[in-house]
Amino acid sequence: xxxxxxxxxxxxxxxxxxxxxxxxxxxxxxxxxxxxxxxxxxxxxxxxxxxxxxxxxxxxxxxxxxxxxxxxxxxxxxxxxxxxxxxxxxxxxxxxxxxxxxxxxxxxxxxxxxxxxxxxxxxxxxxxxxxxxxxxxxxxxxxxxxxxxxxxxxxxxxxxxxxxxxxxxxxxxxxxxxxxxxxxxxxxxxxxxxxxxxxxxxxxxxxxxxxxxxxxxxxxxxxxxxxxxxxxxxxxxxxxxxxxxxxxxxxxxxxxxxxxxxxxxxxxxxxxxxxxxxxxxxxxxxxxxxxxxxxxxxxxxxxxxxxxxxxxxxxxxxxxxxxxxxxx
Numbered sequence: 001x002x003x004x005x006x007x008x009x010x011x012x013x014x015x016x017x018x019x020x021x022x023x024x025x026x027x028x029x030x031x032x033x034x035x036x037x038x039x040x041x042x043x044x045x046x047x048x049x050x051x052x053x054x055x056x057x058x059x060x061x062x063x064x065x066x067x068x069x070x071x072x073x074x075x076x077x078x079x080x081x082x083x084x085x086x087x088x089x090x091x092x093x094x095x096x097x098x099x100x101x102x103x104x105x106x107x108x109x110x111x112x113x114x115x116x117x118x119x120x121x122x123x124x125x126x127x128x129x130x131x132x133x134x135x136x137x138x139x140x141x142x143x144x145x146x147x148x149x150x151x152x153x154x155x156x157x158x159x160x161x162x163x164x165x166x167x168x169x170x171x172x173x174x175x176x177x178x179x180x181x182x183x184x185x186x187x188x189x190x191x192x193x194x195x196x197x198x199x200x201x202x203x204x205x206x207x208x209x210x211x212x213x214x215x216x217x218x219x220x221x222x223x224x225x226x227x228x229x230x231x232x233x234x235x236x237x238x239x240x241x242x243x244x245x246x247x248x249x250x251x252x253x254x255x256x257x258x259x260x261x262x263x264x265x266x267x268x269x270x271x272x273x274x275x276x277x278x279x280x281x282x283x284x285x286x287x288x289x290x291x292x293x294x295x296x297x298x299x300x301x302x303x304x305x306x307x308x309x310x311x312x313x314x315x316x317x318x319x320x321x322x323x324x325x326x327x328x
Contacts, residue, residue, distance in 0.1 A: 018050045019189070020051070020185040021050075021082055021083045021191075022050065022084045022085075023049075023084070024048075024049060024086045024132035025044065025046050025132060026132045026133060027044055027088075028045060028136035029043070030145075032147050032149065034149075034150060034153065036149070041059065041060060041153075042059050042060070042062050042066070043059070043136075044057045044058075044066065044067065045132055046070070046074050047132040047135040048082075048183065051168075051182035051183040052172050052173065052179050052182065053165075053168055053180070053182070054135045054138075054167075055074045055077070055160075056164060057073060057074070057157045058153055058160070059153075059240075060240075060257060062092045064092045064202070065106065066092060066239045067107060068198065068239075069200040069238065069239040072198055072200055073158075074161070076197070078187060079193065080190025080192060081114045082116055082190060083189065083190070084117040085116050085118055086120075086121065087118065093118075093120065094108075094120060106200075106202050109198070110200070114193075114194065115191060143163060143164070153240060165180070167179070200238060201237055203234055204237060205232055207231075207232055208229055210229050211223070212225055212227070213267075214233065217259075219260075219264070220264045221265045223255075223266065223267040224252075225252065225253065240256065241254055242256075242257050255268065267287060269287055269288045269291050270323065272286065273288065273315050273316040273327075274316050276316075277312040277313055277315075280305055293328070314327075
């Protein structure tokens with residue numbers, strides 16, 4: 001008899017009641033065209049079950065940096081903080097093992113900064129966050145199909161917030177009131193924002209190789225500067241960028257953060273301009289030469305040594321004052 005009761009209890013899920021100001025979070029996956037190159041991206045979905053409103057933001061992965069950056073941008077958009085946020089058992093946030101929950105260090109600091117309650121679902125308990133799982137599919141079908149294109153993912157994410165809100169003009173599927181009207185009740189239940197935003201980055205001490213390059217996530221390589229070869233440096237790692245810091249904590253190089261399972265190499269050639277100016281004989285085999293437009297490369301190939309050195313000095317000085325693309 002007990003076995004029969006247990007078996008029957010697994011046939012359906014308890015219908016949960018969601019209150020204003022509570023949110024659910026999950027990730028989906030979609031294809032996009034970034035600078036006309038097809039990429040598979042992750043999109044963070046934050047849904048509010050009471051009103052049926054939702055927001056989404058695109059990222060390269062599902063790291064703690066991506067979760068915190070996406071949540072912060074959404075918190076600032078809605079002008080407050082959900083009192084309770086329900087997450088999947090995701091690596092970027094933390095892990096639930098039985099009754100124990102271990103939060104990722106960056107996410108724990110973010111949670112303390114904003115002061116919201118965190119619930120991490122039990123594995124295989126999809127009904128605990130069924131609303132956001134449905135929203136993940138809805139957002140893909142309505143906002144990310146066909147595959148969107150953009151040049152700057154951060155600019156596109158800012159535009160996405162407004163596009164999500166336009167979807168709230170339709171009626172709630174059960175309450176027969178516009179989602180946007182119901183979301184005002186969600187908004188009224190939010191906690192106030194702190195005076196200062198959170199810095200959604202982590203810091204990592206890394207070792208450079210003989211070329212001044214260092215590796216993150218086991219497969220993605222970034223350049224520092226030639227004079228930083230074979231030494232320990234500090235990298236500031238965010239959702240969209242990786243920055244190399246000097247001993248004073250100031251940024252000297254900024255890279256777009258790379259994701260995926262294949263090796264990548266991100267090089268800021270402006271840091272090599274100074275070394276190349278001192279050794280113009282290396283011009284023919286330099287990475288700077290390969291990165292130049294063909295007409296400029298051919299023109300510099302024809303210069304004599306004094307002319308080449310003068311051109312490299314201009315390149316070095318402009319790179320330091322502006323950026324490498326402007327210098328070119």
